[in-house]
Amino acid sequence: MSEYPSISNQVEDIDALREEGQQKMSWARQHMPIIEHLREDYRSNQPFEGYTIGMAMHVEAKTAVLVELLAEGGAEVAITGCNPLSTHDDVSVALDSHPSITSYARHGAEDEDYYAAIDAVLSHSPEITIDDGMDMVAAVHEDHPELIDTIIGGAEETTTGVHRLRAMDEDGELNYPVFAVNDTPMKRLFDNIHGTGESSLANIAMTTNLSFAGKTVVVGGYGYCGKGVAKKAAGQNAHVIVTEVEPRRALEAHMEGYEVMPMNEAAAKGDIFITTTGNRDVITEDDFEQLRDGAVLANAGHFDVEIDLDTLSDMAADQYTAREGVEAYEMPDGRRINVLAEGRLVNLASPVSLGHPAEVMDQSFAIQAVCVRELIEHGDKYEPGVHDVPDRLDQEIAEIKLDAEGVDIDTLTDTQQEYLDSWDHGT
Incomplete structure (x- = not known):
């Protein structure tokens, strides 16, 4: 032991x-x-x-x-x-x-x-x-x-x-x-979509004391977690932009009514950024150069590598705690970029981390x-x-x-089950 x-x-x-x-x-x-x-x-x-x-x-x-x-x-x-x-x-x-x-x-x-x-x-x-x-x-x-x-x-x-x-x-x-x-x-259908969507947005709101209504929320990735974040943000009257690398998911996001564009283009338009990819380097140096003053960056993926914090720290002229759970990176031109929960899972690593x-x-x-x-x-x-x-x-x-x-559902009859299991029932 x-x-x-x-x-x-x-x-x-x-x-x-x-x-x-x-x-x-x-x-x-x-x-x-x-x-x-x-x-x-x-x-x-x-x-x-x-x-x-x-x-x-x-x-x-x-x-x-x-x-x-x-x-x-x-x-x-x-x-x-x-x-x-x-x-x-x-x-x-x-x-x-x-x-x-x-x-x-x-x-x-x-x-x-x-x-x-x-x-x-x-x-x-x-x-x-x-x-x-x-x-x-x-x-x-x-x-x-x-x-x-x-x-x-x-x-x-x-x-x-x-x-x-x-x-x-x-x-x-x-x-x-x-x-x-x-x-x-x-x-996938409940934890990833509803759980990630609700808990991420709730923790961002509690950590920042900011509203989503009227803001542009950029969601990095449109897998199950990204779908949940996008859906819940839109439900709070945010304008949602999705970034993706997989063409079918990008098309799905487009057909769901979201704007779809590369992250570097979205960087200049977004107010709140939420990464959900599980991959590294989703928001990087070129994106930091485009971000607006006051942009909020959060990770709802997994490890703390989705936002390139090492590069952001190197680029910043100053770095300080803006409020509990929010680290501000002040750029040489005066823009402030705010990172939540040290780039870790925002719904589990924020000051009020309820998951x-x-x-x-x-x-x-x-x-x-x-x-x-x-x-x-x-x-x-x-x-x-x-x-x-x-x-x-x-x-x-x-x-x-x-x-x-307390929800009741139908069950298949024997005839229905036989029909589903057969191959020789034609039209």
């Missing part, structure tokens, strides 16, 4: 922090009916008894409800953060107080401690990994390859992590099966929970590599959610 200390051995006022964290978790739990439904099943049947789960996630209240569910299903769980600024220390302490959970996550961890905490989680020798960004899978393969033989599989939460995993898989370097949770409909709505994360984290169950029950069916979440699991979560919402 690692000598790196858990959160409870790093902070003071443990009792107060624990109480605050448990209060946050209690509120989230009230609005996560799918997890509550699974909790009844998992408490009774203990599907994870005898297994250890290692996690690198955003450690806040909704994540904590998932972690608690896994522990109450019999697992020993070790967790740390996947972003140094998204951890809520009170929630981390609350988790660490659970007899079956060890939390190493701490807000503001420096790089050395960030990776030491991942190593500490892996010192528990997990059979299942759960990632948000793939840092844990990478650490297993690069630093702890001895664990691969005993790891049954993993699950990846987010777009960037799935991209990295697929690249790793294509190179023949991914040595155990991982479910692409991000790519399943119950994640996605609880109802949305209920769906995403329920998918994680049934994927863990699937790996433990049927892990030998999956070869090393990236796997789609079985559709039956996605439908299971959708049915639980509909029931919780």
